[in-house]
Amino acid sequence: MKEEDNKDTQKVLEEGIICKSAGLENQEVTDDELKKINKFTLAPLKADEVFTFKLILGDNGLDDRNYEPFNLNALKDLKRLYVGKTMIKDHKRTADNQIARVYDTELQQDSSKLTGAGEIFTRLIAKCYMVKTEKNADLIAEIKAGIKKEVSTSCRPKHAYCSICGVDNMKNYCIHYWGKEYETQDGKKVCYFTLDGAKEAYEVSFVAVPAQPRAGTTKNYGGKEIKKETDKNEEAEINLKIKNLASFLFLEKENLEG
Secondary structure: OOHHHHHHHHHHHHOOOEEEEEEEEEEOOOHHHHHHHHHHOOOOOOHHHEEEEEEEEEEOOOOOOOOOOEOHHHHHHHHHHOOOOEEEEOOOOOHHHOOEEEEEEEEEEEEEEEOOOOOEEEEEEEEEEEEOOOOOHHHHHHHHOOOOOOEEEEEEEEEEEEOOOOOEOOOEOOOOOOOOEEEEOOEEEEOOEEEEEEEEEEEEEEOOOOOOOOOOOOOOOOOEOOOOOOOOOHHHHHHHHHHHHHOOOOOOOOOOOO
């Protein structure tokens, strides 16, 4: 990674932005879809002028690979916030790097399945469109062929509640870390941070590796930092950090209909 890219990444982390992996699938261009797309265009587009696809932006399952699950409040906020947002590559926010736009979102619920928090299992789906041009013909071909399929989203949550102590890390950092097991009054529990609600959705991005850049390292939600207790087992802490980071590499595409 180039030095300037490292600086950009660090800036994002300091701003408390959450990056999460997403899945991609093809999407048919129907008349209804075209009507929704043309709400964002200056001149009406025809079906043969656009290429569309849909994304799984996230769900509220507690088995989130980066121990930062959305709750239903967050998904509802993001459903509204992501409409009209742009799609770029490598999270580089420049006008020339825009390749697609989110034109519709929906929540898909499975009433037969409850999350560990007792909520109905819900997935946030976004539909995107691209204009077919000579310039992006290769990109469209790569999407269709499954070459370009790793996707990452970025948003800012309203709250990030620790499952161990309940502290909102958007306000004050607690001493606990994602994926680490702690002794509590109710027995041993694995730490995770529930992202409750969302203030802003920034963009969707194609990436080479859909990693959560802060996983297992440091907390950067935007809260006030407090002193961390010294860990008695430094080697175990390091191994946990490596394990958390590695869990984001080489993700398999999820089945949207599964």
